[in-house]
Amino acid sequence: MKKLILLSVFSLVTWINLDAQVYAVAASKDVFASQKSSGVITFQFGADVLPETVLTQGENFTEYFTTVFDAGSYVGTFTMKENVEMNRLMLGRLLIGCGVEVIEFEGVQLPVYQFSNEQLK
Numbered sequence: 001m002k003k004l005i006l007l008s009v010f011s012l013v014t015w016i017n018l019d020a021q022v023y024a025v026a027a028s029k030d031v032f033a034s035q036k037s038s039g040v041i042t043f044q045f046g047a048d049v050l051p052e053t054v055l056t057q058g059e060n061f062t063e064y065f066t067t068v069f070d071a072g073s074y075v076g077t078f079t080m081k082e083n084v085e086m087n088r089l090m091l092g093r094l095l096i097g098c099g100v101e102v103i104e105f106e107g108v109q110l111p112v113y114q115f116s117n118e119q120l121k
Contacts, residue, residue, distance in 0.1 A: 021101045021109075022048050024076075029106050032119065039083030041091060045074045049098050057097040064090040085121050092116030 024043040026032050035041045045054065051071040058067025058078075064087040068077045078094075080087045095103070095112050103115040110118070 022046060022099045023102045023104055023109070024049070024095060024100045025104045026115070026119070032105070036088065036119070037083075039080035041078045041080075041088070043076050043078075043095070043103070045076060045098070045100070047074065049074070049100065053098050054094075057094050060097070061090050061094050067094075088120040089116055092120055 023046045025045075026043055027035060032041075051069045051074075054069045054076050055067060058065075058069075061067070063081065065081055066079045068079075069075070070077075078091055092112055092115070100112055102109040102111055104110075105115060105119065
């Protein structure tokens with residue numbers, strides 16, 4: 001009986017870990033629209049995204065935007081060098097490079113590519 005309980009707990013933990021997704025949270029629709037027009041976009045990352053990962057990935061996109069990461073709040077701030085569509089779309093590539101799978105936007109989880117196509121253009 002003890003083995004059956006341990007096996008059940010192990011199976012549940014494994015299932016939860018497989019179902020978990022790496023995520024980031026975008027600002028509310030109105031705030032995000034303002035961020036997009038100003039060229040300074042923020043995301044709050046999940047704890048499974050390491051600050052070093054965001055900063056290292058940001059180094060690959062310095063021609064498009066600057067990257068600042070506040071490790072205390074897990075908020076990444078991305079300032080476009082030129083606020084054009086191509087630079088904003090590169091932000092989607094950075095998110096994918098950080099392992100982010102979904103963006104929570106207005107309470108809905110969207111795959112990064114869908115969020116990029118619908119919100120960053």
